[in-house]
Amino acid sequence: MNVYDVLKERGYIAQATHEEEIRALLANEKVSFYIGFDPTADSLHVGHFLGMMVMAHMQRAGHRPICLIGGGTGTVGDPSGRTDMRQMLTDDIIEHNCNCFKKQLQRFIEFDEGKALMVNNGDWLRKLNYIEMLRDIGPHFSVNRMLAAECYKQRLEKGLTFLEFNYMIMQAYDFMELNRRYNCKMEMGGDDQWSNIIAGVELLRRKYETPAYGLTFTLLTTSEGKKMGKTAKGALWLDPSKTSPYEFYQYWRNVNDSDVKNCLSLLTFLPMEEVIRLSSLENEQINEAKKVLAYEITKIVHGEEEAAKAQEAAKALFSGQGVLDNAPSLKISAEMLGSRLLDLLVEAKVFASKGEAKRIIQQSGLSLNNEKISDIDRLLTSADFSDGFCMLKKGKKKHYRLTLSNN
């Protein structure tokens, strides 16, 4: 089966510059294609993960992914679809973030034997000569056309700086450079990148009359159209120290019924028949599908062992069976015993402030060893511990396994 059809069947594809030609191209030759990742944070998140899934499908089909790290474009910041300007990052932060991205990408894409490439656009963008660059590619861009691009729509109302306006040109330049260096023929990206992608495709076609293609994939949104992968704390990160495998697992375990199918087909490698079977389960049966979904994604992102641990912990916490060893834990210093539970939990960042803690306790949202705490002055004592731990529950779903430490 042609990868194009695989991608289409699984619901990845949003827009393509030349649908039939791309289909034929992917069927007939091994194609080098690229996806760019701008180093806006020190970890990739679920949005990036979707792109990596696309890369993985393409790689499995024999094509060559080029992961482009935006060490150059990251200095400018992509205004696409945004209402405000991105915070300008310092060179040090950008470099650090690039390194973090590199490490994470290596976990998902197979780089051995030239099966994939990882390059940084800082290598060429940062040493460009302004006049030369302008004269080289400037004539191929129409400002009128650029201004009409969908990606600037929001910003034309709120204000767009020249710095950011140039982002599109830099991205187009990247495609040209990758085409020259690695014979890269196609650029892929999230659908919000469509304008930037056609800019590159058109540049190559105009300037060199080279065939170039662009393909965008669906953005990961809920059935209500909201962005997926947002947690109370912010993004759902792929870095286990920023979002623990358990939290990660729980996120997917709790998606809406109506999003199960989409998530299964986009974020796991399960065969489509299985995706369809699971997502057509009804009522509480669909929980089975959610368990599979959570397990599968966690497995891809954090490995089988972590996925199993997360699943085990969830089972112990929510069904009361199995071992609690892998439940999210919290160490309490032994010498703090006898203090107010509330103070300890604020100290441990379970609550953002004492006010919040009190409120939750007053709303009966906190329980210790399955008993609701109603007294805000409740002390935590050794009597609460058995077998060296006690279980704390905040709200309906947040569990902590408290253990004692000696320092």
Place this chain on the structure above:
RNA sequence: GGGUAGGUGCCCGAGUGGUUAAAGGGAACAGACUGUAAAUCUGUCACCGCGAGGUUACGAUGGUUCGAAUCCAUCCCUGCCCA
């Protein structure tokens, strides 16, 4: 550079001297109902305090006033129009 409209809590947005920790909406959080779902309903939603109360907050800094998010000055930032 000139004119003009603005900068309010996580976001949007009302408020133009005192009863305003600041309407309303959204998000979020807790509870009920459930399937670790959705929808719905109820409550909460700056910080400290058991409480009375206190502290900090409406772009920044200074000032007027018994009292300012609201008035004045200077500065910074943004939109629009003109050059």
